Amino acid sequence: MTALRPVRLTRRAGLSVGASLVGLSTPGTAYAVGESASMNRQDHAPETSLRDLGDARGIRIGAAVSSRPLVAEPAYREILAREFSSVTCENVMKPSFLQPSQGRFDFQAADAIVAFATAHGMTIRGHTLVWHNQNPAWLERVAASGENASAALRDHITGVLTHYRNDGPVPVLAWDVVNEAITDTGALRDTLWARALGPGYLADVFRWANETDPDARLFYNDYGAEGMGRKADAVHALLRGLVQDGVPVHGVGLQMHVGIGARQSPSRPDLAANIARLRALGLEVHVTEMDVKLQTGTGTDDERLAEQAQVYADILGTCIEAGVTSFTFWGFTDTHSWIPGFTGKPDGALPFDTAYAPKPAYHALTHVLAGG
Ligand code: 9MR
Numbered sequence: 001m002t003a004l005r006p007v008r009l010t011r012r013a014g015l016s017v018g019a020s021l022v023g024l025s026t027p028g029t030a031y032a033v034g035e036s037a038s039m040n041r042q043d044h045a046p047e048t049s050l051r052d053l054g055d056a057r058g059i060r061i062g063a064a065v066s067s068r069p070l071v072a073e074p075a076y077r078e079i080l081a082r083e084f085s086s087v088t089c090e091n092v093m094k095p096s097f098l099q100p101s102q103g104r105f106d107f108q109a110a111d112a113i114v115a116f117a118t119a120h121g122m123t124i125r126g127h128t129l130v131w132h133n134q135n136p137a138w139l140e141r142v143a144a145s146g147e148n149a150s151a152a153l154r155d156h157i158t159g160v161l162t163h164y165r166n167d168g169p170v171p172v173l174a175w176d177v178v179n180e181a182i183t184d185t186g187a188l189r190d191t192l193w194a195r196a197l198g199p200g201y202l203a204d205v206f207r208w209a210n211e212t213d214p215d216a217r218l219f220y221n222d223y224g225a226e227g228m229g230r231k232a233d234a235v236h237a238l239l240r241g242l243v244q245d246g247v248p249v250h251g252v253g254l255q256m257h258v259g260i261g262a263r264q265s266p267s268r269p270d271l272a273a274n275i276a277r278l279r280a281l282g283l284e285v286h287v288t289e290m291d292v293k294l295q296t297g298t299g300t301d302d303e304r305l306a307e308q309a310q311v312y313a314d315i316l317g318t319c320i321e322a323g324v325t326s327f328t329f330w331g332f333t334d335t336h337s338w339i340p341g342f343t344g345k346p347d348g349a350l351p352f353d354t355a356y357a358p359k360p361a362y363h364a365l366t367h368v369l370a371g372g
Contacts, residue, residue: 050362051085053369054327059320060173061369062086062125062328064289066336067109070116075356079332081120086173088125088288088328089113090338094134098160102138102152105159114170125288125328126164126175128221129157130205132191140192149196150204157205158212166215173326174286176221176253177209178202184224186234202238203247210248221253221288225274227266232274236281243281252278253288256315257330259296259349260307268318275322287319289330291349292361293339309364312351317368
């Protein structure tokens with residue numbers, strides 16, 4: 001394990017974080033761990049930022065953003081603007097939010113996040129147009145009926161991309177057009193869209209998106225396909241087929257929901273090889289949803305935080321070397337993370353703790369971005 005040099009800290013007005021609490025948390029609960037793990041950085045902000053360091057390296061650094069804390073928590077806004085140059089709406093650009101009833105689009109919540117991002121010179125990763133989760137009931141009914149399913153999906157894509165066209169005021173870096181269409185064993189996932197439209201829907205949706213906004217960068221996004229393996233092979237094969245058929249797909253999102261502990265994250269060689277073969281298809285590669293679970297590991301809290309820092313560093317370092325152009329975390333503070341709700345266990349998977357203090361992972365990331 002390489003030594004991680006912390007960045008120098010300097011006092012800055014404005015950011016007031018509470019008592020330093022590190023690590024394990026469920027929403028609403030925070031567990032202080034040993035003093036040595038606590039960073040005691042009240043009222044301090046790092047002198048540099050992920051964002052500035054990323055700019056210098058030519059890589060976007062992003063975070064998934066949730067609407068409620070963006071409104072309610074000044075520290076959330078401040079860290080978001082300071083540390084990140086790209087924003088993904090964690091939920092509010094999904095179909096259930098954007099088209100709650102047929103033909104009635106509601107961009108209000110998404111546009112609030114977009115407005116924050118543009119005001120702070122950040123770009124947007126659009127997420128997501130076609131998925132098997134978070135669809136409005138009416139769209140699920142239409143898909144299940146089989147009738148007009150194709151028109152309904154096309155209208156959704158057209159409506160959203162018309163609102164967020166790249167010739168408008170909003171700089172959209174990329175769209176996750178299709179999310180998670182492959183199963184863990186590498187088969188085409190049996191979704192409402194596969195059932196209604198057959199496997200050809202994958203090519204169709206990219207074409208529809210491209211017709212509406214020819215300037216949009218269109219991505220396929222999935223989890224568990226980061227290193228080499230059955231699922232990664234299937235994602236690669238899917239994309240190779242789309243590219244060979246001239247389908248307008250421009251990139252792949254590797255979600256990167258990983259953890260500490262054995263085999264909970266891709267090895268550096270596997271990750272590098274997978275990115276290389278995707279790029280060899282002419283595709284851009286983004287990391288789109290990274291977090292690193294602590295609950296998959298063992299050891300003291302300090303040991304687990306150090307291991308988490310190393311996983312973040314290894315993956316970011318590999319990605320920079322392999323030519324990844326955008327690197328997004330699925331949140332940034334342990335206060336707002338999907339992991340405890342999903343696993344039912346406390347965790348602390350993100351680079352900032354529940355008091356918004358930077359964790360060892362943060363310092364490891366800045367160290368890598370600084371060229372360490
Ligand atoms: O973080 C999102 C969570 O708040 C939602 O409840 C959940 C619904 O399925 O979706 C989460 O985000 C997912 C993302 O859109 C796609 N990849 C997996 C993410 C974590 O589940």
